[in-house]
Amino acid sequence: MLQCIITGILLGxxxxMIGIGMSLVxxxxxxxxxxxxxxxILGTYITMVVSNALGFNLVISTIISVIVMCVIxxxxxxxxxxxxxxxxxxPALLVTFGLSIFLANLMLKxxxxxxxxxxNKMASVNVITTPVLSVSASYLISFIVAVIIIVGLALVMQKTNxxxxxxATSDDPMAAELMGVNTKMAFAxxxxxxxxxxxxxxxLVGSTFTFYPSSGTQYLIIAFGVVVIGGMGSLFGTLIGGIVLGVAQLLGGFAFGSGVQMLIAYIVLLVILALRPNGLFATSAVRK
Amino acid sequence: MKMKKQNLIILIIAIVVLFGILPAAGSNNLLQMVTLMCLYLAMSQMWNLLGGYAGMLSLGMQAFIGIGGYTLTILSVQFGVNIYLSIIIGAVICALFGLAVSPAIFKMSGVYFAIGTWIVAEALNVFFSNWKFVGYAKDWSINSVFGMSTRQLYYTALVVAILATLIVFVLLRTKTGLALMAIRDSASAAETMGVEIYKTKLKCYVIACFMMGLIGGAQYMQTAYINPSTGFSINWTIAMTFAVIIGGLGTMEGPIVGAVLYVIITQIMYNFPGMSNIVLGIIAIVVILLAPDGIMGTLYKKTGFQILSPRRSIPKVGETKAAE
Incomplete structure (x- = not known):
């Protein structure tokens, strides 16, 4: 039980991390x-290809993957x-849907x-190992990286021009444009x-779980869930959303067997969506 | 207007004759292709009713294809029920299921609705994969449909396609259709005028769920085996969405043209395994970028050509968002 909650929080x-990009956009x-x-998943494959082909370690491969993905x-x-x-x-929704189909099948090909x-070495290493609790290094690292990135991003958003x-673009694109903000650049x-x-x-996902070209759907739903629970556009909400979903999933697996743990997560998500269509922690002005 | 009615009658007669003589004249291959076209036509027609007219972009209609397919399998294989009866029961179950999830998913609008419906379908996929009774995620062959002739499958698909088209055709000409178009053009104005938005949308949704169940049953009569990951696959929605986008969202002719093109493209791409969806994705993106109204929508704007769509104004794809 405790194990589930701790692992759930770390998984969260x-x-x-998966949801934050979606929330931002x-x-x-x-x-x-x-x-x-x-x-x-494309990013995961790029990391894999770079580390396999060039023999770089995971950190360098990730940096290369980040650069490539930024360009993409x-x-x-x-x-x-x-x-x-x-x-x-x-049209915007359908274009990204078309892109999704294209990418998933391209990767499949x-x-x-x-x-x-x-x-990687982390997946099998446990940071804490006691009879009641064990914490895997890769989960812990994911969690720490997530917190660092969210705090960092929040600081950038709050403090810099x-x-x-x-x-400003997010609040009112037209007013921002009048004030001299290049909104297209802000979007980009x-x-x-x-x-x-x-x-x-x-x-992080690729070093924690197995993945295949059509994993994208599953992670899209997770990202969406995280963002919906946390409130679209709220950074710290995203962290809480992730934790809620992670804990729900593992507790569900604990109670009903690991096969249905995703089902529990989906149901929690649907219930939250139905009860609070704008997210549990929608801090910013509600926008549909 | 009179001219239009005359055209319509001629067209219907021509189509009936064409489809009537097809089994006698065409080869088995052609017949199978037309069967597929009919099924995809029915699916796209229903998806278009939701996405194009009711402003509900659903990415989860595969849920009902899967339920339809599984009901057919369970009833006809496990309990020996008549195949057609099983399909109809499957459709009823779909309608009830749609009704059951509607209080939750109807709270959402726009993209929330799109992904909410998708989550429902994914949840069903996980559920069926963990259900002992259906053999978990294993293939289940539907041996009750084994000796069915191509002609029988063709007629079933044809009936489903005609039914789907007819339902949309009639529905759009009733009060509901008027209400739908009013909602699409301006939701708040429609509501002020006394249109019950929730009820109207629910009606369309349940009808679409029912039809999807029928189509799912008819589809799995052909495939003759089922498993959760293909039954609840997003590929069904990809097919419908694609057909509607290239045909023209919010037109009645669009899904027909789109479904025919979809089947032709997938048949051509059959020789290049794995390429089909890549090409479809690219085509869909290009069509949205260059001609967001699709083939029939663009044709209508340029020439005013339309046969089936009732229309009081030029539709704009973007306006579906107003109908949330």
Whole structure:
């Protein structure tokens, strides 16, 4: 029980890493990126390819993956999303859906449907090992990285001019533009940051769980769940959302068997969605 | 307007004759292809009713395909119920299930709705994968449909397709259709005028769920085996969405054109395994970027051509968001 809760909280850190990019993009662009999960898995595969092919260690591979994903994020933003942003909700949603289909099947074509795991030393190491409690190093590292990134991002958003311009764009694009903010650049910056964080999340996911090309759907739903529970666009809400989902999943698995733990997480998510359609901790102005 | 009605009658007669003589004239291959077209046509027509007319972009309609397929399997294989009766029972179960989840998912709108419905489908996938009675995630062959002729499958699919088209055609010309278009154009204005938004949407949703169940049953009569990950696969929704996007969201002709194109493209891509969805994804993105109204929507804007869609104004895809 205690084990479940502790592991759930740590897993929640990983989940919030997955969700934070989505939350950022939604908060700023009001765009739900249905390709988010697939983009993350793409990041995982890039890390895998770089570390396998060039023999770099995981940290360097992750950095390369982050750079590549930032470029991809910029391209996606510039050539796809920016063009449909002003056409309403449906085209934007469907474009990212098309991208999701494209990416998932492209990865399937290139990497085949085999399960993969980023081999690393952390997965098998336990930081704490007692009869009642054991904490895996990879979970702990995920959690710590998540907290660092969320705090760092929050500081950037609050304290720097860059963060202010992004928040201004988020609040009122037109007013921000009149004040001299390049909103298209702010959007692109948000997407690039999102993709960078997502690439890190991808590496963490890939070194904790097995993954395959169609894992994207599962992680999209997790990301969405995290963001919905935490409130779209709220950074610290994302962390709490991740923890709620992680604990719910593991407690569900504890009570009903590990096969149905995702089912429990989904049901918790649906119930929360039905009761509080704008999230448990929607701090910023409610936007649909 | 008179001209239009005449055209419509001629068209219907031509289509009936064409589909009537097809089993006699065409090869088995062609027949199978047309069967697929009919099924995808029915699916897209229903998806379009929700996405194009009712402003509910659902990414979870595969839930009902799966339920329909599994009901057919369980009833006909396990309990020896008549196949067609099983399909109809499956559709009823789908309608009831749709009704049961509606209080939860109808609280959501826009993208929340899209992903909410997707989560329902994924939850069903996990549930069926862990259900001992259906053999967990293993393939289950539907041996009750084994000796069915291609012609029989074709007629079933044809009936389903005609039913789906007819339902949308009639529905859009009733008060409900008027209400739907009013909601699409301006939700708040419609509500002020006394349109019951919730009820209208629920009606469409339950109808679509019912039809999806029928289609799922008819589909699995062909496939003849089922497992959770294909039954509840997002690929069903990909197919519907794709057909509607390239055909034209919010037009009645769009899903027909789109479904035909979808089947043709997948048949061509059949020789390049794994490429089909990649190509479909690219085509869908390009169509949204270049012609967001789809083929029929663009055609209508340019030439005013339409046969089936009732329309009082030029539809804009973006306006579906107003109908949340």
């Amino acid at each position: 850190g990983l989940y919030s 939604f908060g700023i662009m009001k765009l739900t990126n249905l390709a988010h999960g697939d983009l993350m 994020g910029f391209i996606v933003q510039q050539f796809l999303v920016n063009r449909v942003m002003d056409k309403g909700e449906a 290139i990497f085949s449907a085999d399960n993969q795991l980023l081999t 860059f963060g202010r311009s992004i928040r 910056a948000a997407m690039v940051i999102c993709m960078g964080i997502t690439a890190v999340a991808g590496t």
